[in-house]
Amino acid sequence: MDFNDTPQEAEYRATVRAWLEDNASEYRDPPAESWKLPEFIARSKAWQAKKHAAGYTGITWPKMFGGQGLTPMHSIIYGQEEGRWHVPQGLYSIGLGMCIPTVFTHGNPEVIQRYVPKALLGEEVWCQLFSEPAAGSDLAGIRTKAVKDGDEWVIDGQKVWTSFAHASDFGIVVCRTDPNMPKHKGLTMFIVNMKAPGVTVKGIKQMSGGSDFNEVFFDGVRVQDSHRLGEVGNGWKVALTTLMHERLAVGGKPRYAPGYETLMKLAKGVEAPDGSPAIGASDVRQKIAQTYINDQGIKLTQMRALSALSKGQVPGPEQSISKVVVAKTMQDLASFALDLSGGDGFVAGSDADPELAKLQGSYLGSAGLRIAGGTDEILRNIIAERVLGLPGDMRPDKDTPFNQAVPV
């Protein structure tokens, strides 16, 4: 066993590293103050264009769609190296990670020609319009409808939890086109112009105080039939290909989230009940060990997956445990550390100790992370059903026409 790159991987890494040294120098340190949205977008676009010119966009995409035609390992190596810098990140992850692969898999040639190059260059930003107020975990329960009118479709309804909708030019939207069919069968996917008449984007303020998501309202929004992705009624299968393109998350724990090291540092300066430093207390040491086991365990599990990719194999199913472990571990660690800090861990804002403020952010944010991108419960269902082969939940509405399904 070894933790080294193959010679080919090492060569690519060296090239990437040299390029970043030459081109990312302004992002060596984190920004003194986090960027406001217009600056973030401007910086993201400039960085994407620079990457594009150097051949570091669409690394795994086929060359016919403007990609580099390289392996997932190349993409991962680029991501690891870029992750050492504080370049603007995130604006394109959904568009290029999920939406555009769906466009080039299911779109017609004109649509591909029109949208893919501009998206890859970063000129146009994309969002994914799937979840609805009444359809989160149960995604196929969406109600936003699209009705055919001549050569166009008319969309009415509401989407929610749409990241970057307010910064997006286009989106892919899954709609119900036939409510007389069972829920999974009456769906169709479209490309929608986010600036079209009838599209309203409203920010959502989260309990953490941040605003990462939006509600999007559709009121008689018209879409050309040429902008349909896949066959009418085939939207569920198209949506599944979108979700399959979700890139392999490499980091495990979010980059800046507190971990076991935070607790080790904190516990040196806090008193245990007997007045000695808390780092010597058995419960504190047990919590440090458990946090290490969970966070480092996920990192190591991801390295198992990378090893498979590096050998050109398909990674095993073990990767499926990542988020369900990471999110809850973050919450438990933050909660434990704030407990340990007593009143100091409760004082917030400009009066707070910066390290404790980070833990507060992690405590509030982890509650959302346990839900985003698949709840703890849905992820456990997926492990049980797809990995262990247990039968699916009973779904009484599965084969009933959508408009006749009655809750049991």
Add this chain to the structure above:
Amino acid sequence: MNFDFSDEAKELGEQARKLLAEKAGTGPARKAMADGAPAMDAGLWKEISELGWTAARVPEAHGGLGLSVEEVAQLAEAAGGSLATVPLVSTLLATEALVLAGTEAQQAKWLPGIASGEVIATVAWSEPGAVNPANVKTVAKGGALSGVKQPVADLPVAHVAIVAAAGADGPQLYIVDLKGADTATVETVDLVRRHGKLTLNNTPAEALGDAGDYQDWLDRAAIILAYEAIGTAQAAMAMSVDYAKTRVAFGQKIGRYQSVKHKCADMYIKLELARAHALHGVAMIGTNGAELRQAAAAARVASLDALAFCAEENVQLHGGIGFTWESDCQFYYRRNRALVAALGPRGWWADRLVRALEQRNRAAA
């Protein structure tokens, strides 16, 4: 990056699982539990010795195959999953100590017999009143040991024991020839694996390495035992998953209920975390890596967590039938206790993990 077992090691693991699925498992374990049953399956021991399993780690110069710890890990996992009534893991643990710290003469004396299967070896660190591997009361004086070791796995069938005793610089290992030694059988919660009591009364013993070697051996032993625990936990999980697919309640397979499904998912999650750390440990042994101590302790803690959870929830998931004597659930439930007793409790190892992290931080500062 190549963070995975070699194809050769996987192949040996596959071969071992296949053979033990046929020759061992809960059926033979149940027979071994009966009064008057033999202390081990001598026929199976002969067969696996002939296949070279006990020779795997022994250097070629001493009649072995000179393989890596990857093969040992695979064998330990297969043994754990099958509950095989052979002293394989005990012998592998003792072999690791001899390979790590033995002098040429000590290796020449013991390893050829271990490789051929004629010599059965075990390790003895546990003592009455001792709850962690740092705390040994058995003393070494003038080439002899005095103290009591129990419970010692497979002692009733072993020919040689690697014994932990207090040396000049703290606990270290000694070799005790069991010929003529004062041994007795000890009843334990695990009714399948035989354990014993070794009474040392100025009993001749040879030092095996020094206090540092003892600590290094603990790391290796923790990793080998982690694989035994992983194999055992995996078998308990498989039993749960199979039952959840067939048992019907309220008109549906119980595996459709999320309370059941999520329990099984949690078994899988804990097992995969244990596998990640155990593999890290194997990689650290193979590469002489600086993270061996933390990897070994993490593997020990994570594997005990996985085994306890899988073994306990396996009974729960089976309901009343799982609590009966006739059910196989008890084998994993009881073996969980054996694997904790084999090298000290979770809490001590969690603390060792944090000490290793502190040591690393000090070194980096």
